[in-house]
Amino acid sequence: xxxxxxxxxxxxxxxxxxxxxxxxxxxxxxxxxxxxxxxxxxxxxxxxxxxxxxxxxxxxxxxxxxxxxxxxxxxxxxxxxxxxxxxxxxxxxxxxxxxxxxxxxxxxxxxxxxxx
Amino acid sequence: xxxxxxxxxxxxxxxxxxxxxxxxxxxxxxxxxxxxxxxxxxxxxxxxxxxxxxxxxxxxxxxxxxxxxxxxxxxxxxxxxxxxxxxxxxxxxxxxxxxxxxxxxxxxxxxxxxx
Numbered sequence: 001x002x003x004x005x006x007x008x009x010x011x012x013x014x015x016x017x018x019x020x021x022x023x024x025x026x027x028x029x030x031x032x033x034x035x036x037x038x039x040x041x042x043x044x045x046x047x048x049x050x051x052x053x054x055x056x057x058x059x060x061x062x063x064x065x066x067x068x069x070x071x072x073x074x075x076x077x078x079x080x081x082x083x084x085x086x087x088x089x090x091x092x093x094x095x096x097x098x099x100x101x102x103x104x105x106x107x108x109x110x111x112x113x114x115x116x
Numbered sequence: 117x118x119x120x121x122x123x124x125x126x127x128x129x130x131x132x133x134x135x136x137x138x139x140x141x142x143x144x145x146x147x148x149x150x151x152x153x154x155x156x157x158x159x160x161x162x163x164x165x166x167x168x169x170x171x172x173x174x175x176x177x178x179x180x181x182x183x184x185x186x187x188x189x190x191x192x193x194x195x196x197x198x199x200x201x202x203x204x205x206x207x208x209x210x211x212x213x214x215x216x217x218x219x220x221x222x223x224x225x226x227x228x229x230x231x
Binding site (some may be wrong): 033040041042048050057090092096100101102103105 | 150221222226
C-alpha cells in the first residue's frame with residue numbers, strides 16, 4: 001500500500017522560530033510537493049521537487065524554503081515563523097509526468113501548524 | 117495556465133439520495149482530471165482520474181465522473197449517498213505534455229449528509 005508520512009500531525013510554534021516539516025514517501029516517486037490548505041482557499045502549492053536536490057517554486061513560496069537530499073524525503077522549512085503561516089500543510093508525491101502529463105498525487109495526513 | 121472552478125461551496129443531501137458535484141476547468145488542450153476526497157483532519161484520497169479514452173470513468177466508493185469537452189466539465193456523481201460520504205471533495209486539473217508535474221485544485225465542495 002502506498003504511503004506518505006508527515007513527521008507531525010499537530011505542531012505549535014512561536015513567532016520567529018525556525019520550523020521544519022518532514023515528509024517521507026515509500027513509493028520511489030520522483031515528484032514531491034508541499035501545499036498549504038486554508039478554509040475557502042483550497043490547496044495552494046508552495047514548492048515542488050521533481051528530482052533529488054531539484055526544486056521549483058509554486059504559487060506561494062514566500063517565507064518558505066525546501067530541501068530534498070534523498071529521493072524519499074522532502075522537507076519544508078519556515079525560516080522565521082509568522083502567525084499568517086498558521087495553516088494545514090499537506091505533502092504529496094507522484095510518479096514522473098515525463099511521459100506526457102501529470103500523474104496522480106498521493107497525500108500524507110497533513111500537519112496542522114499553529115504559530116502563536 | 118489551467119484553472120478549476122467548483123461552483124458549489126457546500127451541498128447538503130439526504131442519505132440515499134443521488135449526488136452530483138460540479139467541476140469546470142479551463143485549459144486549451146485535453147486536460148488530465150482528478151477527483152479527490154478529504155475527510156475531516158485527513159489528507160486527500162484519490163477517487164478517480166481521467167487521462168484519455170472513455171469519458172465516463174469509474175472510481176472507488178461507488179463514484180463516477182463524466183468528462184464533457186463541450187462543456188469543459190468533469191462532474192462527480194454517485195447514485196445513492198451514504199452518511200460516510202460526508203467530506204470535502206476537490207477537483208483537480210493538470211496540463212498535458214512532457215514535463216508537466218503540477219495539478220491545480222479547485223477550492224472544494226463540502227458535502228453534508230442528512231440521516
